Amino acid sequence: MLSIQKLSHVYPNGTRALDDVSLDIPPGMFGLLGPNGAGKSSLMRCLATLQVPSAGSIRFAEIDVLKTPAALRATLGYLPQDFGVYPRVTAEDMLDHLAVLKGIGGRGQRRDLVDSLLRQVNLWDVRKKAIAGFSGGMRQRFGIAQALIGNPRLVIVDEPTAGLDPEERNRFNNLLSEIGESVVVILSTHIVDDVTDLCPRMAILVAGRIVQTGTPADLIAALQGRIWQASIDKHELASARERQHVIATRLRAGRTVIRVLADTSPGVGFTPVEAGLEDVYFSTLSLHRQAGSAELKAA
Numbered sequence: 001m002l003s004i005q006k007l008s009h010v011y012p013n014g015t016r017a018l019d020d021v022s023l024d025i026p027p028g029m030f031g032l033l034g035p036n037g038a039g040k041s042s043l044m045r046c047l048a049t050l051q052v053p054s055a056g057s058i059r060f061a062e063i064d065v066l067k068t069p070a071a072l073r074a075t076l077g078y079l080p081q082d083f084g085v086y087p088r089v090t091a092e093d094m095l096d097h098l099a100v101l102k103g104i105g106g107r108g109q110r111r112d113l114v115d116s117l118l119r120q121v122n123l124w125d126v127r128k129k130a131i132a133g134f135s136g137g138m139r140q141r142f143g144i145a146q147a148l149i150g151n152p153r154l155v156i157v158d159e160p161t162a163g164l165d166p167e168e169r170n171r172f173n174n175l176l177s178e179i180g181e182s183v184v185v186i187l188s189t190h191i192v193d194d195v196t197d198l199c200p201r202m203a204i205l206v207a208g209r210i211v212q213t214g215t216p217a218d219l220i221a222a223l224q225g226r227i228w229q230a231s232i233d234k235h236e237l238a239s240a241r242e243r244q245h246v247i248a249t250r251l252r253a254g255r256t257v258i259r260v261l262a263d264t265s266p267g268v269g270f271t272p273v274e275a276g277l278e279d280v281y282f283s284t285l286s287l288h289r290q291a292g293s294a295e296l297k298a299a
């Protein structure tokens with residue numbers, strides 16, 4: 001269990017990236033969903049001991065992460081948002097090198113480990129190729145291989161599927177879902193489908209605060225019967241926004257399809273629709289924006 005208590009982080013320029021974040025994260029996949037700038041990477045970097053938060057505490061099982069960061073690092077696998085360096089070294093040699101850095105001793109033991117990781121992430125056939133020539137999906141799978149060196153009990157992946165095509169994303173997500181059940185895996189993303197497909201538990205982070213947490217099924221159930229859809233002309237959109245709580249819009253065959261959050265039918269032309277995790281996410285963001293602008297007006 002990973003336990004985050006009252007975590008805040010303020011950057012030297014005054015940006016409050018995390019504001020009193022508390023979360024208990026059990027083993028399994030946990031989805032941290034939030035828009036760009038919400039604070040996801042800041043939180044991931046604090047958890048990965050790359051940045052010391054301004055306030056709060058983090059415990060992982062028996063480890064006090066802020067007091068003994070080295071103890072956490074010994075059991076951490078981290079795939080940062082920008083893995084950055086794509087050297088002209090082969091995948092096999094690079095993994096071996098990283099295994100040395102993680103303290104994996106004998107040459108034979110390392111070779112077995114590197115072999116099994118390359119097979120696990122489906123890069124065995126290209127193990128003699130330079131990482132510099134890999135596609136985005138291959139790089140991310142390499143990133144997971146390096147994160148899994150040393151059997152970590154906590155694995156953090158920060159926006160891993162951004163920029164991947166649907167097939168690569170699918171492959172990458174399947175790989176993530178195969179990581180052991182006793183491991184805590186935190187997946188930070190702004191892609192709702194990643195969480196729907198993979199995560200039994202999740203939280204939504206907006207402007208540095210946790211604004212929702214639970215199972216996707218429970219969060220969706222809370223919206224059932226409150227999502228309505230209508231197809232309107234695009235010049236009617238502005239007035240619809242004034243009258244209704246529009247949470248999402250989509251163009252379809254030249255018309256604008258709007259989804260509205262309301263306890264009863266918003267009127268003629270609206271049909272009730274099944275709620276999904278996108279509705280949870282968009283309604284949460286939209287309620288938060290309303291609250292934010294009300295705060296600004298009051299100030």
Ligand code: ADP
Pocket residue numbers: 011012013015016017034035036037038039040041042043
């Ligand atoms: P996300 O990963 O959800 O996109 P970040 O954690 O990267 O969010 O950023 C959260 C907020 O903190 C943003 O307003 C961002 O501009 C700011 N921020 C991130 N890193 C720094 C930094 N090193 N110095 C100052 N502000 C930062």
